[in-house]
Amino acid sequence: MLALVAVAALSIAIGTKSIPLGTVLDALDGQTNLPDRAQDVQIIQELRIPRTLLGLLAGVALGLGGALLQGLTRNPLADPAILGIDAGAAAAVILAIQVFGIGTLTGYIWFAFAGAAGAFTVVYLLGTRGRSGASPERLALAGAAIHAALFAIVNAVALLDSATFDRYRMWMVGSLALGDLSVVYGVLPFVAAGSLLALLLGPAMNAIALGEDTARALGANLNRTRILSAISITLLCGAAVAAVGPLAFVGLAVPHVARTIVGPDQRWLLPYSLVLAPTLLLLADILGRVLVRPGELQVGIVTAFLGAPVFLAVILRRRIVPL
Template sequence: MTAKTLISFERLAPRLRERLRQNRAFWLAAMLAVLAVLLAASLAIGTRSVSLSDVAGALAGHADTIGEAVVTMRIPRTLLALLAGAALGLSGALMQGMTRNPLADPGIFGVNMGASLAVVIGVAWFGIASSQAYIWSAILGAGVTAVFVYAVGSLGRGGATPLKLTLAGAATSIAFASLVIAVVLPRGDIAGGIRSWQIGGVGGATFERILPVLPFLAAGLVLALVSARKLNAMALGDEIAAGLGENVSLGRALSALSSVLLCGAITAVCGPIGFVGLVVPHVCRLLVGVDHRWLLPFSALVGAALLLASDILGRIVARPGEVDVGIVTALVGGPFFIWIVRRQKVREL
């Protein structure tokens, strides 16, 4: 590279950085606007449509029949969809960053199903009933599953390659799904509720169910933001990251702990919702690039928007009934998963 080329590049670099900052600011404003529209739509659309004036009245405290329904049913549901989407999108970005695997996702890696199995065992064998017991069981199950999948994917030559981690996660998820059925089948008294919860949804949300989850989600968010810079370094490779002074093991541990907290807490409340963590980070990379300091917050915003949109769609297509959000995200995520596999090509994973 000639001196003239270097000088030209140095002059061009600030313009590129400024253009990138402007694009990020644009996408941030656009995403916030989309999220605001979806929040209003989630409050207004349901088995019975509610006008925005009635929604505003309910938020202002006017106690009529429609307003009471909005406050007691749709606001908690909307809040839960917002939190669940943000947590799953963020955890997917963390998993893809720390494993450098474009197919990483809490569902594909079996983490959601591990959390589900732990909750089902707790309900069927130990009679747990409180929200705190559900949350701790789910987090424990998610953490044990994450360690197990990583250990299995690390066996053999080459260590934990993306392909081996994906295969280990998929096999674990299938095995745990079968174990859930085996645990539930003899227990007819809990089978109906467990089956409904296993689909994954935000219906029936209440503030009493949401409040115990908030500290765990807050802790997961803080750990995610702390690990953003380390993930940027790890994207260059473990050896280069260590050479830059980053503690690779600590960065991977923080990211894993954050992902486990986010996945486990949300699975305890909503059940296993798949593919949000797979789809969202890829969309966000197209919008804001690969810098995790931007990618992680954007993944939370886009994840919240995706789950809200999926929940609204599920209410519309089956009126007066509804389709659970877990089914809608599977219909969206399945084809996207196939596209990612074809685009990345298995031999490159």
């Protein structure tokens, strides 16, 4: 928690433009009547604070969503891509741009969320067909099929229309810089509801981790747990992908890091993922702002550079706890 608070403070204080600490504190205090520093105050209040809040929300959503996905599918490599969530959001965004001419994040965020929710709903329905019900293998295979089909549509539209591709790629790379407070307010209810539901599912997810037969013997209601988990994952991952685009490795690597600290108990794993993921995401965003000054690396690029070595280090240390 201390690390998260420190990184959030640095996210507000540090950027591509150097701003004195006194000005940062004045801006945080709500002071606007500073004529000689009006531009710096505007940067803090209208750009960096919303960006930091969006990073906090997206990090919480991706961390919890990734941990819940891995628990639900009992797949240590599960992330939003494996169940078609990012593909559904991407397909909805590119169709919103192509068909409706929407070119702003606040305009197509709802399309992205609807696409993510719709894709995951289809994957879940396909994965639960038949008398045997849902299983990690069926969900993963259905997700891979939907992911491939939707991204085929995305690539076809993007290649055929260069103007659509130019607008779409700014979202696809993954960035915290495109949102403002309206985006924060838009995704906040979904992240809050999904987070609360995810944390309440900790004990039930522990039962699922023991296997279906053992879970039933312990009195767990598997269908209810799966449905509630699916709702939480849709809310969390759908909101995060819609707001900031698909961010690599955050939802995949963070739960494994949390397992090295607290083990496989979901009652601890989920809260730790909730804290670790926004810490990693904001740190990546800060590095992207300062490494190539006066330019900027988008956070989706930096998370891939940071997340891949972290994930490989966990693997090489043989600390991946079986699911």
